[in-house]
Amino acid sequence: MNDKHRTMDDKQTYILAITGASGAIYAKSLIEYFYQHNLPLTCLISDVGKKVWEWEIGVPIEKALPASITLHCEDDWWAPVASGSVKAKAMIVMPCSMGTLAAIAQGLARNLIQRTADVMLKEKRPLILVPRETPLNIIHLENMLRLAKAGATISPAMPGFYHKPETVQDLVNFVVARVLDHLGLEHKLIKSWEEVVRKDV
Numbered sequence: 001m002n003d004k005h006r007t008m009d010d011k012q013t014y015i016l017a018i019t020g021a022s023g024a025i026y027a028k029s030l031i032e033y034f035y036q037h038n039l040p041l042t043c044l045i046s047d048v049g050k051k052v053w054e055w056e057i058g059v060p061i062e063k064a065l066p067a068s069i070t071l072h073c074e075d076d077w078w079a080p081v082a083s084g085s086v087k088a089k090a091m092i093v094m095p096c097s098m099g100t101l102a103a104i105a106q107g108l109a110r111n112l113i114q115r116t117a118d119v120m121l122k123e124k125r126p127l128i129l130v131p132r133e134t135p136l137n138i139i140h141l142e143n144m145l146r147l148a149k150a151g152a153t154i155s156p157a158m159p160g161f162y163h164k165p166e167t168v169q170d171l172v173n174f175v176v177a178r179v180l181d182h183l184g185l186e187h188k189l190i191k192s193w194e195e196v197v198r199k200d201v
């Protein structure tokens with residue numbers, strides 16, 4: 001572990017874990033929010049997450065990430081967030097693959113993302129999972145139920161249309177906004193319901 005990692009991770013950080021589910025743009029948009037609001041963020045990424053990010057975003061995550069944000073790979077077991085002694089504010093797994101979801105639900109802790117999520121649950125700290133898959137089989141559904149019972153929040157990548165989205169980014173923002181709302185972080189990513197209704201009546 002180097003000094004840079006220690007400094008970043010010790011500041012009551014938020015954690016964003018990026019897995020190999022489709023939807024790297026959700027993670028990118030959340031990173032931009034944290035960067036613009038100068039909030040401490042530590043990113044974790046799985047091996048497949050890196051590949052899907054590059055496929056969907058068009059550049060490797062290492063090139064897209066602001067230098068001030070720490071990035072850990074899935075086998076970086078020396079990352080401070082792997083320990084409960086780092087009092088992370090919250091962890092978001094977005095996008096969350098069914099594989100990572102299953103591993104967290106079973107407490108496998110076989111990579112840094114699974115271990116850190118396990119720590120969040122055992123320390124009773126906020127853990128938000130943003131799964132992306134369709135249709136869902138009974139194993140997916142049972143794993144989500146198990147995680148919800150264990151204290152995690154399941155916030156699916158399921159955009160709504162009532163705020164009259166005009167762009168892909170509007171749809172992405174809807175999903176990211178739900179996460180920020182849950183974290184109690186102010187944002188203007190989507191119009192409030194009041195604004196939408198006022199415009200249309």
Ligand SMILES: Cc1cc2nc3c(=O)[nH]c(=O)nc-3n(C[C@H](O)[C@H](O)[C@H](O)COP(=O)(O)O)c2cc1C
Binds near residue numbers: 047052097098101133
């Ligand atoms: C382009 C691409 C898109 C994928 N999309 C999904 C997805 O939306 N949901 C999912 O559960 N898995 C998806 N997968 C499969 C996962 O990447 C795969 O199950 C992987 O083992 C997940 O590992 P991880 O959770 O450690 O990242 C996708 C894979 C690729 C290559």
